């Protein structure tokens with residue numbers, strides 16, 4: 001069973017089980033269109049979870065991603081409505097996301113504040129700024145050329161899914177193949193040891209929050225395009241889904257341990273649960289309870305096997 | 310008299326046998342040494358004895374009665390206590406709180422309140438007994454590693470012990486404290502307590518042990534009377550080859566000054582410190598715990614900033630603001646606390662070894678996996694680090710092998726100046742020899758080495774010169790015919806008042 005442990009197959013097993021159960025209980029589940037739908041529905045959370053993985057690997061947390069998403073979406077939407085080229089507005093939004101992340105990162109790394117508290121603060125702050133900026137009103141009438149980002153397809157696969165796949169591969173390569181990735185893991189494993197080994201720990205800490213902020217902005221653009229609206233309340237509670245995906249994927253909240261593959265599997269588990277509950281017509285009152293239980297079971301599956309050492 | 314027997318003990322981890330039929334008999338009132346290479350299974354045997362691990366087979370008898378310990382609490386109840394090799398204190402708690410945990414019974418009232426006065430009094434007594442002059446309320450985080458070891462000893466002395474296991478208790482202690490510990494051991498022995506004593510310092514075994522059992526590769530090689538056995542014989546039984554010269558100091562040909570500290574001061578060093586290290590030279594720093602030796606190392610390695618004085622590297626004045634800057638100038642520090650500062654315990658040996666030199670094995674930012682693996686395997690081989698493979702988590706290595714990993718990762722930097730803070734703590738005789746050879750090799754290639762050591766034979770045996778520190782100041786220097794235990798002790802112990 002050591003390969004099972006080494007490659008942390010617990011989450012994958014959970015996903016496979018879910019898919020099997022749903023394939024049996026619902027005819028619509030295992031169809032190409034439904035599966036593509038699951039992927040599409042998962043993409044926003046998956047992007048947030050990819051950023052969250054970077055942060056959690058350093059033993060941090062980013063509660064502000066939902067608010068960052070809302071803030072950057074509102075800004076981009078307003079600019080586009082004002083006539084700015086959608087590409088330009090999009091790139092500007094990504095930059096703002098990065099700046100928001102850097103703000104978190106600097107407070108964590110240089111002011112030595114606890115990530116939980118910092119991002120709890122900025123979560124409220126960014127949400128507040130969004131409300132001020134939008135006057136609490138949704139922004140409509142986005143240009144048609146912005147429609148494709150969320151609703152278009154390439155080779156029958158939705159654009160958001162493509163974007164997620166590309167981001168996943170880049171992030172996966174960074175974390176598992178590059179020197180920077182090694183250092184991020186090392187910082188999460190033991191920051192002091194990393195510092196003594198000459199790692200510029202503070203810079204890396206800022207960097208992971210920047211990554212998280214940029215990906216939150218990207219997720220926001222996709223969401224805005226899909227809904228053709230920027231809501232000031234967009235992304236509310238998304239941070240928790242992202243954290244859940246990361247943890248389901250076997251990443252330790254104490255840092256230093258976990259993989260991006262796990263995170264994607266975690267995000268897919270969440271997406272499949274949501275999709276399945278809808279297909280099975282489970283009343284929305286029950287949905288949360290069932291979802292919560294499935295999450296707990298999946299996490300227990302994972303713990304069982306890591307107990308061994 | 311009580312008697313403790315372990316018979317045909319076997320124990321493995323996930324299919325890999327570690328202990329293969331080990332026998333050990335210890336009588337009350339004797340000091341029984343346990344000797345073996347790093348990874349021979351000494352700590353594992355003791356953890357099996359105290360119920361932390363369950364033996365796969367074999368039996369444990371106390372006064373002839375078979376015992377079945379399920380946890381450390383069971384064995385403690387039976388009167389067997391252990392002082393672990395790795396420190397197990399809560400650094401966020403105070404000394405007295407640490408003593409309390411696991412021994413709450415006498416200090417709790419009927420409803421569960423803590424009798425703080427009683428706790429404080431008892432803590433004070435115990436601290437006095439082990440010779441640690443700190444107040445019971447001191448947070449453990451403020452203690453040096455040797456002081457923590459004394460707290461561990463105090464902790465183990467709280468309950469009524471019939472057998473006390475000490476797993477390398479002196480690894481972090483200086484000579485002075487070691488003597489104090491030996492007195493305590495003598496007292497315990499007189500009270501009929503049996504002591505199992507694990508150490509890689511052979512001189513100590515000859516000083517206090519009555520008998521010795523040698524383990525090799527998880528098997529008992531034999532039990533000998535300490536008075537009747539030769540050191541060389543023991544070493545050979547233990548490592549399977551003879552080690553000719555325990556401290557193979559090579560001829561030194563000191564070259565230019567590589568490091569010069571000119572009245573430096575830091576947040577932790579209040580008195581100005583001056584010293585020099587030349588290329589092709591091993592310079593020692595000796596002194597008691599708390600004398601400021603580690604603080605000097607921290608200043609050199611860029612951990613603490615200089616607040617006064619100048620530091621020159623090859624004649625150039627330097628100011629390191631971080632360990633990184635020191636590393637860029639070819640200055641590396643092997644830290645003394647491997648658990649907190651040296652290793653990322655859950656990570657693979659390969660990653661720990663690679664960390665400081667990651668940038669050397671990359672292409673466009675990507676780690677060259679093949680080269681990293683080869684690199685790790687080479688260092689594992691060069692220091693004969695005992696691992697299953699390069700991907701084994703460091704936390705599963707024996708203490709001495711962990712130390713070798715720390716040493717290797719800095720050696721791999723190929724620094725110009727290597728600062729060593731207790732480099733061979735917990736390393737077995739054979740491996741120490743290997744490390745000394747590596748130091749000599751560096752010396753021959755014109756590097757400078759500054760070595761802090763509390764192991765006096767090592768300090769005097771390997772250094773070309775020794776600075777002696779006391780109370781945060783350099784109080785003398787030993788060289789040539791002066792390099793002598795007596796002179797050293799006189800310098801260390803002399804207190805300002807009794808100056809004759």
Ligand SMILES: Nc1ncnc2c1ncn2[C@@H]1O[C@H](COP(=O)(O)OP(=O)(O)OP(=O)(O)O)[C@@H](O)[C@H]1O
Pocket residue numbers: 322327345346347348349350351352353354394695696705706707708709710735737
């Ligand atoms: N939990 C574990 N899982 C796997 N292997 C282990 C574990 N604990 C110890 N080992 C292995 O068992 C062997 C014996 O380790 P042990 O700690 O008993 O050695 P030791 O004789 O105390 O060495 P040292 O002198 O270095 O302290 C080592 O090879 C070590 O890697």
Ligand SMILES: [Mg+2]
Pocket residue numbers: 351352353394476707708709
């Ligand atoms: Mg040991």
